[in-house]
Amino acid sequence: QSALTQPASVSGSPGQSISISCTGTSSDVAGYNYVSWYQQHPGKAPKLMIYEVTNRPSGVPDRFSGSKSGNTASLTISGLQSEDEADYYCSSYTSSTTYVFGTGTKVTVL
Amino acid sequence: EVQLLESGGGLVQPGGSLRLSCAASGFTFSKYAMSWVRQAPGKGLEWVSAISGSGGRTKYADSVKGRFTISRDNSKNTLYLQMNSLRVEDTAVYYCAKVVEGYDSSGPQDYWGQGTLVIVSS
Numbered sequence: 001q002s003a004l005t006q007p008a009s010v011s012g013s014p015g016q017s018i019s020i021s022c023t024g025t026s027s028d029v030a031g032y033n034y035v036s037w038y039q040q041h042p043g044k045a046p047k048l049m050i051y052e053v054t055n056r057p058s059g060v061p062d063r064f065s066g067s068k069s070g071n072t073a074s075l076t077i078s079g080l081q082s083e084d085e086a087d088y089y090c091s092s093y094t095s096s097t098t099y100v101f102g103t104g105t106k107v108t109v110l
Numbered sequence: 111e112v113q114l115l116e117s118g119g120g121l122v123q124p125g126g127s128l129r130l131s132c133a134a135s136g137f138t139f140s141k142y143a144m145s146w147v148r149q150a151p152g153k154g155l156e157w158v159s160a161i162s163g164s165g166g167r168t169k170y171a172d173s174v175k176g177r178f179t180i181s182r183d184n185s186k187n188t189l190y191l192q193m194n195s196l197r198v199e200d201t202a203v204y205y206c207a208k209v210v211e212g213y214d215s216s217g218p219q220d221y222w223g224q225g226t227l228v229i230v231s232s
Contacts, residue, residue: 001172003154036218038155045222046147046155051210057220089155091218098169099145099157099216 001094004029004102011108012080020105022073022090028100030071034093037066037075041086049088050075077107085109112136112221114206119226126196126230132189132206132223140164140184143209145219146191148202148228158204159191162215169216174200196230203227 005023012018022029022037029035035053038046048057050066053073063078073092077084090102118130132144146158159180160169168180179192189206204226207219 034218038219040155045205045224046219047222048210048218048220051218051220057210091155091157093216097216098171099160101147101155101157104154 001028001096001098001100004090004092004100006088006090006102006105008103009106009108011110012077013110014080014082016080017076017078018080018107019077020075020088020090020107022075022092022102024071024073024092024100026071027095028092029068029073031095032093033068035066035068035073036091037064038089038091039084039086040089046089080109082109112208114208114221114223116204116206116223116226119204119228121229121231122196123232124196124198124230127192127194128196128228130191130193130204130206130226130228132191134187134189134206134208137208139182139187142211143213143215143217144180144182144189145207145209145216146180146189147205147207147219147222148200149205149225150199150202153202156202160209160215160217161189167215193228196228198230201228201230 037050206223208221209217
């Protein structure tokens with residue numbers, strides 16, 4: 001199972017909105033509404049931000065939102081804040097009944 | 111408060127074995143599927159394995175299938191990963207993670223441990 005494709009880096013100024021794409025195939029992203037997004041600060045464990053494409057766990061700010069169209073899922077961060085600077089990973093359920101992560105995106109707040 | 115504490119990492123030679131443990135607390139362990147996810151130094155996340163709450167259903171990434179075995183002891187609230195025939199490319203921080211409620215085995219992970227480092231080198 002190949003990793004899902006994400007841009008290596010995305011940047012934005014405080015208060016702006018940014019989007020991170022996550023491209024897969026019909027065997028993962030396009031085939032199931034089981035896409036998740038994780039935030040990881042340096043030296044820390046990942047944190048779940050979005051699951052099942054659009055659902056936010058309790059405690060995650062509503063500035064974070066998810067969507068999907070075909071084989072591409074997206075994470076949007078609105079009102080970008082300095083603490084949002086981190087690595088972000090998408091993941092998806094696959095037709096092999098396993099999970100696959102994306103390549104990861106470094107978000108920089110300018 | 112959910113807590114996951116991994117142990118058992120260390121330095122091992124290629125071809126060797128290691129068993130990781132993850133002690134869980136703060137939730138009804140037997141109700142939830144659990145996962146192992148790894149991250150090689152400076153690299154991205156890689157899903158490794160998952161197990162159902164009862165332990166009856168397990169899943170593995172192709173990269174570890176036949177070499178790694180996931181298991182759990184619900185009486186001890188502990189998750190395990192037995193790693194055999196280790197390779198240099200298995201070097202990584204291994205995270206134990208709780209799966210979101212409602213998933214049988216594979217699923218998104220809502221709580222993570224701090225990880226344990228496994229180094230495979232001669």
